[in-house]
Amino acid sequence: MRYFIQFSYFGKAYHGWQNQPNAITVQEVLEKALSTLLREKMEVVGAGRTDAGVHARQMFAHFDFEPISDMDDLVYRLNAFLPDDIAVQGIQQVADGAHTRFDAVERTYEYWLVKEKDPFLFDHAHFVKHTLDLDLMNEAAKILLEYTDFECFSKSNTDVKTFNCDVREAYWKIEEKKWVFTITADRFLRNMVRAVVGTLLDVGMGKMLPEDMRKVIASKDRGEAGVSVPAKGLYLTKVSYPKEVFDEQKG
Structure with a gap:
């Protein structure tokens, strides 16, 4: 099943959104948190890429996983696990094949x-x-x-x-x-x-x-x-x- 996760971050500590080999990014931190809590290596696809130091008040990423019985609990645990400069607002099941980047119509x-x-x-x-x-x-x-x-x-x-x-x-x-x-x-x-x-x-x-x-x-x-x-x-x-x-x- 596919899920959209809505989150925000203050970008000062990060080298942008997208994973990079020798610098910490928001994507890396979010994937690590999801992988730990879901006990499976997770990959997320973002709605776009922000450069180093840029912030996001509303950002989306999608990931695939088995049915999640309590998404509110997962949001709570993610926020407890993530650093203070990243916050998750919600997780929602979406249409199969929905894509946070390609389906976005406006930014x-x-x-x-x-x-x-x-x-x-x-x-x-x-x-x-x-x-x-x-x-x-x-x-x-x-x-x-x-x-x-x-x-x-x-x-x-x-x-x-x-x-x-x-x-x-x-x-x-x-x-x-x-x-x-x-x-x-x-x-x-x-x-x-x-x-x-x-x-x-x-x-x-x-x-x-x-x-x-x-x-x-x-x-x-x-x-x-x-x-x-x-x-x-x-x-x-x-x-x-x-x-x-x-x-x-x-x-």
Whole structure:
């Protein structure tokens, strides 16, 4: 039977989500916990990959196992076993063949920055001392919705077959001390959100005009976009699936 596990993590201590030979990852820690509690070597497949230091407020992974009689108890025991920076919210049986990565229809990220030094947000947000123009940044962000090819924001030498993404929302807002950038799309390229934010910050600081975003996108050149902002301010906040994924009777 196939199960989706919903969880969250604070990424500071991890070299991203995906297993790597010489670095600790969230996938490795989660697989080890499941294997210990289920007394069988377990492999989980995540909804995507987050880079080193990136956080997830909502993440999904799937795994296959025999019928689980008490999933609430398994969630409780997992949370007791896992380190404090990883938390499981739930486990649910899903349709046979359901896939956390390929069946996801939408993903949302937030990027947090602060304008004043704050020791309580040091590991949670990027500190920017420069004056920023929120309206200009939102004007430039809106241009993203007009395009689909975002090669200019992709990490160099990536092995993807297409640079196309359907960006459905992109905007900044101020929440108390934080400036929060929200972006939603069907998929994202490696390093894309951090490169987009870096480019928008160039607009906010007056280094670029909002209209220059079109030139950057048209160039398909990573060198034309802004620098990638630090990973510590980036959060995967939502992964969406069609409702039939969660109907195990249709498997």
